[in-house]
Amino acid sequence: MKRIIFFIFLFQAFTFQLQAQIKHIVAKGETVFQIAKKYQITPYDIYRLNPDAKGGVKENTTLLIPKPSTGKAIIHEVGEKETLYGIAKKYNVTVSDLENWNKQQLDGGLKKGQQIFVSKPSSNQVKTPSLFVPDAKPKLDSKTALSNYEVQAKETLYSLTKKFDISQEELIKLNPDLQDGLKIGMILKVPSNGSVITKAKDSVLVAKNKVNLLGSVDKSKQKNLVLLLPFNINKIETDSVKTKTEQLKTNKFLNLTLDFYAGALMAIDSAKVLGLPVNVKVYDVESTKYSSNVASIISKNDFENVDAVVGPFQNSVVETTAQLLTKYNTPVISPLSKERGLPLPNLYYTVPAEDRLRASMFDYFKSKNGNVVAIISAKKTTSKDFIIANHPEVKHALFNDKGALDVALLKTKLVKGQKNFVLMEIEKASTIISITNILKGLQKEYDIQLAVFELYDALNFEEIPMKNLTDLKLLFPSATKIAETPEEKIFEKQFKKINNIYPNAAAKKGFDVTFDAMLRICQPEGFVKSAATTKTEYIENAFDYNSSNGLISNNATYLLYYDSDLTIKQAQ
Template sequence: MRTLILFFVFFSSWAFAQKNNFIEHKVKAKETVFSIAKKYQVTPFDIYRLNPDSREGVQENTVLLIPKAGSNGSTATHKVAAKETLFGIAKKYKVSVSDLEKWNKDSIKDGLKIDQEIYISKPNSDKKVVTEEADFPPVKPIDVVKVEKVKTKSATFSHSVLAQETKYGIATKYGISVEELEKLNPQIVAGLKIGEVLTIKTSKESKTVVDSIEKYEVQPKETLYSLTKKLNISQEELIAANPELKDGLREGMVLVLPSTKSPNDTFYSAKSIVNLLNTVDKKKQKELVLLLPFNVDKITSDPSKTQTEHLRTNKFLNLTLDFYAGALMAIDSARVLGLPVNVRIYDIESSKNTSNVASVIAKNDFSNVSAVIGPFQNSHVENTAHLLSKYDIPVISPLSKEKGLALPNLYYAIPSEDRLKANLFNYCSTNNGNVIAIISSKKTSSKNYLNENYPDVKQASFTDKGELNVASLKTQLVKGKTNYIIVETEGSGTILKVTNSLKTLQKEFDIQMVVYEVYSALNFEGIPMKNLTDLKMMYPSAAKVIETPEELIFAKEYKKVNNVLPNAVAVKGFDTTFDTILRICQEEGFAESALKYKTEQVENSFDYSNEEGSNNNNGCYLLFYDNDLTIKKVQ
């Protein structure tokens, strides 16, 4: 299993050093690329890039170039978040907008894009990366007025009453009074019942910016067009906030910048991806527990089927084994890296309604456990989180798409459908797209979702025969913009007609097809794949596609060990386990790390945030069907 060191390369985002940012290493007898990488705390892939011949092995006395761990070179970059503008980025880093435009001349000529990386300082430029406030040049056009007030923030949790718990103990745990607890849960006035689920609300006062007005002084030779590009807003928005612009733009005018917040901005705050390998604390031993539903006793005691038949027919067992195979590879990689983690794996016997998880926890010592992954089913992972809440142990739900109780120590590793959709709509909005939805009459929930959350999205009409009204749709399309067409219909025949119509309209308009998910009707053999690739069909996804050399090495090594290529569950097992190991090995522990840092592993990203008391993973991607018949990442 030592060859599995290859797998940790996918998590490394260390930048390669330039010139003096590497050291020379003379290979000693019996040394390997892996042992050398471990010695210098870099990845094998770092060494491969600087020493391509080392892929075939290294010989004694060979001299290798080794990048210094954590070196960043002299170039600083910034990943663009939703609704960010050049103006705002320049303000953040205290550089001028003109420098940003100069350093990113080609990449931003068509405007900023979400997750695009832009330079905030470049090597050999006339600007340097500075770290102290005094070094920053003043940014002339910025004048910000902030209005602050004390605002009460509240978080809502659910708590399941455990044996021997008291109202005073529960109230104290959440920092509220017994009276508040009883007011929220009148049924407990007469007493508590074991297993009863209580509603908990905590609140705190914080000084929060509730209004922010930004003003901009018009510079010489600037035009309305150049301003809208620089500030990443439309002319209509700028004129609406500054009616005097109808009479023309003049040098020295002070403009009010309209707010760029959308209803979904409060839903999720984007974080930059970090590599937690750089900040691992190796001083203290950590304990990780995996609760996996193998159901071994049930399988071995079942006289109706052999174990081979169970492996062939039991889908839930195969899902567990796939996750386990990926988790084992992550555990082995952590060992080779020298991460101080002891891992225990328990077999959880579970069905839809029953589980022995309470018995497993009662029979084993969990007092020093740093995190728990599993079980899989939502009700059982909720129960696990309840039982382990007395130790404040983070419990990660690795595969469930359901979002149940909001528990302080429960973390959902699968992004919610709402977050996936919000990511999609934010992308369309950021690209100033024209969004039109083709939703059949039977998809009432989809219509209601749009009406409640995105009322500005246009909705196409259908004829009396239930077919798309193409003539009406054409009037809704806009030339000069990307028209994002959301298709939510049932039946492959309808989809075929819709995609054929969209392809015809592509001769006049820029059109991209969008779906919320790749549902079965889209894979019907009667729908030509060319229809979907020509329309660059785009959809939100919790996982990206494996395509980089590092990720392909993972697939290759997984196949070497397991004789098959990894499926999505196996990769999820690897990603979730390795990510959890890295987080519990941070000095601040899992919980704080989860709220502070976004990470990216082989296929999955982990970007936890607390939303109304629920710890959800907001790491998601946008993928599209390309003309070469492959699926690629949009962002």
């Protein structure tokens, strides 16, 4: 298959631009600063496209130089609740770009009414937009969601304002004790955002930076990655051509493997373009529900110098792999399994646990000061027991003797002037239709949003009007987000160009898991420390590994909802 290697990917602090570039051959004695001056750009622009240049440039080295814009720089006026990330995404630039172009304006944090550069200002423009007006009013209001945060070692007021996108004045207003100085271990009230995670037990946030790992890649050492994928080729090779064709049409597990592998190949090709020093080997895991050849693969091949292993898919087989590689301390990444088993120190689950997905939804309810009412059928005892045990504040609607929802009782559970989240767990499509119709009618009096723990099969029943779900903005937790940035769309188009189909969730997972693994093993600190300290995000998946009772799981989740324009969006 012909591979056209042209992939542009978005990172919060790094982006590859589609704009035309100039190739510059470094002359003897030239420095980065001299080259930047020559092209009327900044050294930062050179480092962004040529990370190796940070260590200096050598004669005859080829550098990629972005063509300087000759047009007038674009100025943006900051709106209500806007963040640097949101503005960067809107104008297809990076957060680092905005910070570099607006150092003076952003010194006290981003404020409503500010005017900032969202494209590179030319040398003849003033350092700040001529209409720049500081806004003394704090951007926080009574509806802003707050969380508790424990101050870490070496943190300062300035670093906290950057972390939580808040001014020092606002931070002190929320935490008057800061007037006496910042101390390690202090618990502060801060705006909730995506750069931190929540400890389940005490609801104290722990710092976890979401970073671009590409900027800190160590290219001086060759790294080794192994993919253990269940192709089961030996079984397929004995089949006739007709049977093989039928396998491709009907064997869901084989198609899952092929989709994942197609995404992984895109990641490997992208790594080559970026110059990552990673050698990748792929082994065919012949596995069934009760057996596999993974022990044989490991015994017959040199795994001592393998920096990370992606796969296999089945939980029992991936556990065996991790156990066999414990002696080498090799990280084993479980890419698709939702199951949890042995707490192994080198086993990393990329699929968030079910309890984490549910917790993220209840965190969201709390952040919106929501009134939560559960409508749970009698057969959904597990869900009802979970809510009663973990969230006693939730109110419960009931069904009458005829099996119909008691609407009068439901209305007593709803609150006017407050967001009402109705959590529904129902197995019958006819009951879902009835309940959604009732809730739509009650929207005239109450602010209601429907929520579910997962998109279970009954919700896809063809007789359930999609308008019922979109009008109620059906909310659900998800391990994946919706690809919507220009760079993510480019990935989808490029995948189709190579494979003649658009990538499905398995293909995107293959890319995300493989690319993240390659970037982490290329970090100076290695995979294990990188996973413990940094959060990453790619096409559809983010990775935020945390250990709980010995199990290392990905805690990165998303909340999505059905919007009235028939699209799925991410809840904010």
